Amino acid sequence: MSLKRLVEIVSPVFYQVSLEGLERVNDSIRGKGHFAKTLGFLEILKKYGIESHVMLTVHSGNYRDAIPLASKLNGLTDLYTFNRLTLEGRGALLEPIGINEFWRLLEEWLEISRKYSHVELKDNLFNRLLYEKGLSLSGGCTGFGCGAAFNFLVLLPNGAVHACRKFNSYLGDIFSQSFNEIYSSSIAKHYRTAPDACKSCKIYSVCRGCLGVTATHGLDPFKERDPYCLYGPIE
DSSP: OOHHHHHHHOOOSEEEEEEOSSHHHHHHHHOTTHHHHHHHHHHHHHHTTOEEEEEEEEOTTTGGGHHHHHHHTTTTOSEEEEEEOOOSGGGGGSOOOOHHHHHHHHHHHHHHHTTOTTBOOOSTTHHHHHHHTTOOOOOTTTSSSOOBTTTBOEEOTTSEEESOTTSOOEEEETTTSOHHHHHTSHHHHHHHHOOGGGTTOTTGGGOOOOHHHHHHTTSOTTTSOOTTOOSOOOO
16 A cells, blocks of 8 residues: 555554664665665655654674664654664674663764754663753653553464563463453563562653563563663662
8 A cells, every 4th residue: 555545544643763873874785776776765754744864783893873763854754763672583793782782872962862853762771861860861762661561561463462672571361351351461561560679669650671671681570680881770
C-alpha cells in the first residue's frame, strides 16, 4: 500500500525509521543507497504532515556518528533518539559501546538537546545524569522509565508474548491465555518491578536502566542493575 493511499484511509500518528549512523556507516549495514532513500522518505512524510521519528541503535561502531547525525537531521525529522544495543539475535554480532564512551555520549547528547528540539532524551540513564546535575528528570525510555510489561508488550506471529522487544522475555501465549491473564501474571509483574538492585534508588520510577541490556550482558535482570549504571542506587 502506498503512503498516499494509507493517508487517505487514516493518517499515521507518527512514522518511525531507523538509521545506523551517517551515510558511510549506515549503508555499510543497511545497504548502499539506504541513507539517501531514508532522508528522502523523511521529506515525503513532511509533505504529508506526518510526524517522523528516527531511531539509532548505538554501539561501538557508530556512536561517533550519533551527534553529527543530529545536525544532519535538523529540519528533517520531529524526533531523533537512540537505544543501546542488546546482544540478542544479530545484535550479538556487534560490539556494545564502552561504558566510558557511553557516558561521554550522554553528556554530549544532553548538550546538543539544548540546541535542537528534535533531539530527545530516551535512555533511562539520562535521568542519573540529570539528577547529578540538579536538572528536571525526563520520563525515561517510555515516559515512566522502563516500560517492559507495563505500557507495552510484544506479540509475535506465533502468539508468544514478551515483556520487551529487545530480548527474550517470554510471558505467555495469546492463543491459550487472555491478554489480561498475561498482563496480570506474576512474571509480568516481576518485569514491571525489577531489578531488586534499583528499588532503593530515588529515581527508580523513571529509570531502572535497561533490562534488555542487563539480560544480554549475562546479568539477572530481576536482581542486578544495568551494567552501565556505574554509581549504584541514589539513597
